[in-house]
Amino acid sequence: MIPQDLVLYDEEFQKIRQALQRLLEDASAKLVFLVDKNGQQIAAVGDMSSLDTTSLASLTAGNVAATDGLARLIGEKEFSILFHEGEKDNIHISIVARRVILVVIFDDRASLGLVRLRVRRATAELEAVFEEIGRKIEGQKVAIATELEGPFSEITDEDIDRLFSE
Amino acid sequence: MTFINYAAREINCKIVYYGPGLGGKTTNLQYIYDRTNDASKGRMISLATETDRTLFFDFLPIDLGEIRGFKVRFHLYTVPGQVFYDASRKLILRGVDGVIFVADSQEPRMEANVESIRNLDKNLREQGYDIATIPYVLQFNKRDLPTAVPVDEMYRRLNIKGEPTFEATAKTGLGVMNTLKAAARQVLTELRRISA
Numbered sequence: 001m002i003p004q005d006l007v008l009y010d011e012e013f014q015k016i017r018q019a020l021q022r023l024l025e026d027a028s029a030k031l032v033f034l035v036d037k038n039g040q041q042i043a044a045v046g047d048m049s050s051l052d053t054t055s056l057a058s059l060t061a062g063n064v065a066a067t068d069g070l071a072r073l074i075g076e077k078e079f080s081i082l083f084h085e086g087e088k089d090n091i092h093i094s095i096v097a098r099r100v101i102l103v104v105i106f107d108d109r110a111s112l113g114l115v116r117l118r119v120r121r122a123t124a125e126l127e128a129v130f131e132e133i134g135r136k137i138e139g140q141k142v143a144i145a146t147e148l149e150g151p152f153s154e155i156t157d158e159d160i161d162r163l164f165s166e
Numbered sequence: 167m168t169f170i171n172y173a174a175r176e177i178n179c180k181i182v183y184y185g186p187g188l189g190g191k192t193t194n195l196q197y198i199y200d201r202t203n204d205a206s207k208g209r210m211i212s213l214a215t216e217t218d219r220t221l222f223f224d225f226l227p228i229d230l231g232e233i234r235g236f237k238v239r240f241h242l243y244t245v246p247g248q249v250f251y252d253a254s255r256k257l258i259l260r261g262v263d264g265v266i267f268v269a270d271s272q273e274p275r276m277e278a279n280v281e282s283i284r285n286l287d288k289n290l291r292e293q294g295y296d297i298a299t300i301p302y303v304l305q306f307n308k309r310d311l312p313t314a315v316p317v318d319e320m321y322r323r324l325n326i327k328g329e330p331t332f333e334a335t336a337k338t339g340l341g342v343m344n345t346l347k348a349a350a351r352q353v354l355t356e357l358r359r360i361s362a
Contacts, residue, residue: 006169013173038261039225039241040169040178054208058225058241062213065257066222152170152177152361155233160354163231163238164347 006036006099012133013043019125020045027118028110030089034126035060035101042100056103060093064101083112092116096123097130167261168357176237179353180261181346184286185268186278187219187247190307193336194268195226195242198346201339202228220246223258230350240350247282256289264301264353265290266345268336269324271306271314279324297326301352304331305345310338 016034024032024046033044033053039061044053063082071079082093092104092115102123104115169178183191192212199210208227215221224244231238245255259265267286269279287297306320317333325331330348334341 006167008169008171008173010173013171036167036169036261038167038169038180042171052209054227055211055225058211058227062222062225062257065260066254069253069257152234152357155354155358155361159233160351163233163350163354 006040006042006133007137008042008133009136012129012136015129016043016126017045019122019129022125023104023118023122026121027104027106027115029104029106029115031103031105033057033103034096035103037061037064037099037101046105060101060103064093064095081116092119094119094123097127100126100130102126168263168353170236174237175235176239177233177357178239178241179263179350179357180241180243181264181266181349181353182258182262183242183244183266183268184255184282185247185307186270186275186282187249189247189268189270189275189279189282190334190336191244191247191268192220192224194266194305194307194334194342194345195224195244197336197339197342198228198242199226201343206230219248220244221251222246222254233354238354240353242346249281252285252289255285256292259289259293259295262290262293262295262300263356264303264349265297266303266305266349267324268305268307268334269320271308271320272311273313273315276315276320276323283324283326301349301356302327302329303345303349303352304329305334305341306331307334307336307341309333309340310335 020032020034020043031046031048034042035057036042039058041053041057067079067082080095084091089105089107094102096102104119106115183194185191199207206229211225213222226242227239229237229239243258245258267283290297304325306317308314321331332341332345334345336342
């Protein structure tokens with residue numbers, strides 16, 4: 001089955017950001033971000049000044065995809081948590097709502113135990129938001145079918161041509 | 167899988183470069199990276215072996231501009247072409263919006279091209295896609311080589327559904343941007359179709 005397109009509206013985006021912000025503070029983390037399984041960054045909070053978050057998102061998704069492959073090879077459905085330990089910074093990666101990836105980067109101000117605990121709570125919050133998004137996308141499909149149109153149904157060939165004019 | 171972010175007013179699409187090993191997929195990306203201005207591109211990531219063969223993927227994010235107030239961003243990926251990396255290729259096809267097949271024009275690589283298209287067809291089907299309907303563009307790369315097979319013969323052997331086909335020499339950039347544009351155009355047209 002082809003996975004459903006992901007659509008993110010402002011209301012849910014704000015809820016996601018709030019959940020990530022709370023996690024950042026409660027876990028004393030440096031950076032918390034959410035990526036979809038295809039490597040698209042959804043939201044990030046914390047100190048991003050020195051980090052290329054687009055690359056981080058793509059590599060995280062690659063990492064999770066490769067680990068998923070390994071899991072299936074040995075008969076597991078998935079490895080729901082990955083942890084990489086560095087000299088100074090560590091990365092905790094977990095799966096939310098089966099389709100998005102929650103990444104927490106933390107140093108020695110936090111402990112792995114604390115991060116795991118806080119991630120569990122944030123995951124429940126985020127899963128509720130993604131359920132809401134799922135319902136909204138379904139609702140929008142009905143709306144489109146009846147009267148409203150999505151903003152992209154009106155894209156013209158000229159709009160597309162303009163993208164490539166240099 | 168297109169990602170429409172209303173909060174950030176962005177559309178994100180994923181295009182995958184597919185094809186046999188040493189066909190020039192990474193070279194296509196490298197050229198696009200080199201000629202795109204800094205403001206419109208992110209860092210290019212290459213997960214390669216010590217001998218510069220793609221091990222997992224190359225990745226390049228580029229911004230194409232705006233449509234209807236939405237920033238249009240494409241994530242370009244290459245797959246590792248070598249036959250034994252099939253598990254990795256399947257992973258990279260997940261969530262793909264469009265495929266560019268980079269064929270090697272050299273006569274001794276014709277069989278590898280055909281085999282790679284077969285492999286693409288199989289792997290797309292496993293992910294729930296159909297090569298007959300997914301946005302798809304064909305590129306005949308390495309046209310500058312003396313052993314290049316005539317274009318009409320390549321077309322006959324490799325074109326599967328009348329998809330847009332481009333001649334290219336990726337190392338000099340010839341045909342590279344036209345190939346990408348054709349794929350991006352198909353992806354956006356598809357987005358319009360499913361939104362309508």
